[in-house]
Structures are given as structure tokens and as C-alpha cells.
Amino acid sequence: RKEVEQDPGPFNVPEGATVAFNCTYSNSASQSFFWYRQDCRKEPKLLMSVYSSGNEDGRFTAQLNRASQYISLLIRDSKLSDSATYLCVVFGGSYIPTFGRGTSLIVHP
Amino acid sequence: GAGVSQSPRYKVAKRGQDVALRCDPISGHVSLFWYQQALGQGPEFLTYFQNEAQLDKSGLPSDRFFAERPEGSVSTLKIQRTQQEDSAVYLCASSSRSGPTDTQYFGPGTRLTVL
Numbered sequence: 001r002k003e004v005e006q007d008p009g010p011f012n013v014p015e016g017a018t019v020a021f022n023c024t025y026s027n028s029a030s031q032s033f034f035w036y037r038q039d040c041r042k043e044p045k046l047l048m049s050v051y052s053s054g055n056e057d058g059r060f061t062a063q064l065n066r067a068s069q070y071i072s073l074l075i076r077d078s079k080l081s082d083s084a085t086y087l088c089v090v091f092g093g094s095y096i097p098t099f100g101r102g103t104s105l106i107v108h109p
Numbered sequence: 110g111a112g113v114s115q116s117p118r119y120k121v122a123k124r125g126q127d128v129a130l131r132c133d134p135i136s137g138h139v140s141l142f143w144y145q146q147a148l149g150q151g152p153e154f155l156t157y158f159q160n161e162a163q164l165d166k167s168g169l170p171s172d173r174f175f176a177e178r179p180e181g182s183v184s185t186l187k188i189q190r191t192q193q194e195d196s197a198v199y200l201c202a203s204s205s206r207s208g209p210t211d212t213q214y215f216g217p218g219t220r221l222t223v224l
Contacts, residue, residue, distance in 0.1 A: 004151075006151075008149070042217070043200060043215035043216060043217050043218055044152065044200075044215050045215065046212045046213070087151050087152075095140070095157060095164075095165075095207065096154050096157065096165060096167075096168075097142075097154060097213070098154070099144075099151030099152045099153070099154075100151050101149070101150050101151045102150075102151050
């Protein structure tokens with residue numbers, strides 16, 4: 001079993017839809033969690049950190065469920081520009097990050 | 110300000126050739142990471158520097174891979190006797206401090222193709 005798992009998708013949704021992705025992790029000692037966004041043939045860029053209490057940034061909401069060992073990303077009112085691959089990143093108690101393979105999102109008109 | 114830069118952006122090598130990939134992190138950033146990203150996969154950790162010290166190289170796939178950061182700024186990833194399975198995008202990232210909660214800023218990557 002991989003340390004960090006994501007459904008690769010693609011998730012194909014119309015503009016305005018709400019879409020959610022999950023990312024599961026296997027190391028129960030993991031401390032820090034992030035979502036990065038990667039556009040096609042571009043570098044990853046930080047989207048948001050994931051805090052224990054959950055956090056929101058505009059249309060994006062990230063949550064952590066330690067009991068079930070997963071993090072989630074919710075995107076409301078999807079825009080065409082949200083089309084990208086969303087990577088979850090988990091730090092297992094050290095400075096070494098483990099990336100998921102990414103979930104592809106396609107938002108269509 | 111200037112972000113992380115990498116050179117070359119594209120490299121084609123014949124199997125068996127040595128290659129050197131360069132990373133210029135954001136000025137003053139303490140931490141520097143190298144990753145390997147295969148098509149359709151997430152970045153895989155290769156190695157980590159804190160200033161000039163290579164604190165972890167557990168992700169390097171073989172002893173053909175070598176990385177250095179002699180003055181704590183620019184870093185070079187060297188691959189000796191390249192193989193076809195080395196074909197991937199090599200990403201460099203830097204962060205301002207050493208903590209795991211620090212944002213990593215990625216360079217555009219070097220796309221290596223080994224023929």
C-alpha cells in the first residue's frame with residue numbers, strides 16, 4: 001500500500017459544480033498536510049495548508065480526519081480555471097514530504 | 110522577486126551519458142529539495158539540503174545519482190551513465206526555513222529524456 005493515495009480521476013464537472021477529493025495516508029504519525037495544484041507541464045504550487053480544525057480559503061475548503069487518516073479538498077462554484085491536477089502532500093513527522101499521484105480535475109462549460 | 114530557476118529546461122541524453130541539472134533557489138532559502146516526477150505521477154522525493162548539508166539522500170534511486178550544494182545556494186543533481194528509466198521531470202524546490210510546514214516553491218523543472 002502506498003503511503004499517500006489519491007484517486008487519479010479525472011473528475012469531469014460543469015462550471016459551478018461542487019467537487020471534493022480525498023487523499024488517504026498510511027502513517028498515523030503524520031503531522032503536516034498540504035494541497036498543491038499542478039497545471040499541465042508546469043510546476044506544483046501551494047494551494048493551501050490543511051489544519052486540524054479545517055480551513056477555508058474562498059471557494060476552497062480543506063479538512064483533516066485523523067481518525068480515518070485522510071484529508072479532503074472541497075471546491076465550490078468550480079471555474080474553468082480550476083482545471084488542473086491536485087496533489088496532496090503529507091509530512092510523516094520529518095522534513096521529507098510524500099506526494100500523492102494527484103487527482104485530475106476538468107471543469108467544462 | 111525571482112523564483113526558483115532550473116537549467117536546462119530540456120535535456121536529451123543518449124543512454125550511458127552523464128548529465129548535470131542545475132537549480133538556483135530563491136535567495137536566502139535554507140532548504141532545498143530535489144524530486145523526480147514521472148508522467149502521471151506525483152513528485153518523488155530524491156534528496157534534501159539544509160544550507161550546504163545534505164541531510165537526507167534516501168530517495169536517490171541508485172549510486173548513479175549524486176547531488177551537491179557546496180555553498181548553500183545553487184545545487185546540482187548529477188546522473189551518471191543515464192538509463193532510459195531515468196527519463197522524467199526533475200523538480201527542485203526551496204523553502205525559507207527548515208520546518209516541514211514551510212511552503213515549498215518549485216522551479217519549472219528539467220525534462221530529461223534518455224534515448
